[in-house]
Amino acid sequence: MTNLNPFFKSIIDQDDTAIVICNLEHEIVYMNPKACEAQAKRGGAALIGRNLLQCHSPESQEKILKVMAWFAESPEHNWVHTFFNEKQNKDGYMIALRDENGELIGYYEKHEFRTKDETPFYEILK
Numbered sequence: 225m226t227n228l229n230p231f232f233k234s235i236i237d238q239d240d241t242a243i244v245i246c247n248l249e250h251e252i253v254y255m256n257p258k259a260c261e262a263q264a265k266r267g268g269a270a271l272i273g274r275n276l277l278q279c280h281s282p283e284s285q286e287k288i289l290k291v292m293a294w295f296a297e298s299p300e301h302n303w304v305h306t307f308f309n310e311k312q313n314k315d316g317y318m319i320a321l322r323d324e325n326g327e328l329i330g331y332y333e334k335h336e337f338r339t340k341d342e343t344p345f346y347e348i349l350k
Contacts, residue, residue, distance in 0.1 A: 228254060241314075241337065245321070247330040250276045250288070262335075276333075291318050292331065299326035306333075313338045 228236070233254075236243050242259035246252055252272050260268040266279065277285045291304050299322060307316040314337045321330040 239334075242335045243332055244276065245330065245332045246276050248292075248328065252276050253330070288318070295320040295328050295331065309335075 236245075236254070236256045239256060240258060242262045243256045244252055244259050245254040252274055255263070255269060255272055263271055263279075267274075271279065277288060280288065287306070291306070294301050294304070302320040302322070304318045305315060306318055308314070309316070314335050317334045317336065319332050319334060320328055321332060323329050
């Protein structure tokens with residue numbers, strides 16, 4: 225497991241969507257619990273340390289490489305909508321990770337559900 229600041233690790237781990245963090249070599253450096261759960265049939269947490277490109281089709285690999293090249297062009301290039309899964313009602317994104325100087329250090333994939341949360345506000349506190 226990579227060395228993540230405990231506050232940032234907690235934010236990632238508490239997210240209810242799958243988040244997979246990769247370095248510039250496409251090595252999976254971290255998967256939050258939702259990502260491990262979502263990828264359980266492919267190995268779950270055992271995917272950490274593997275190359276993300278090996279988890280994708282050649283067509284997807286080409287798209288990932290194009291997004292990475294776009295990220296590298298400018299510090300303002302940071303967010304790409306990559307897919308929508310109608311069956312699961314979720315969107316996929318690739319987001320650039322940059323250091324304090326704006327240099328590209330990696331990226332993460334995130335899946336976000338479009339389903340409205342119907343939980344009543346503050347219901348758990350009642």
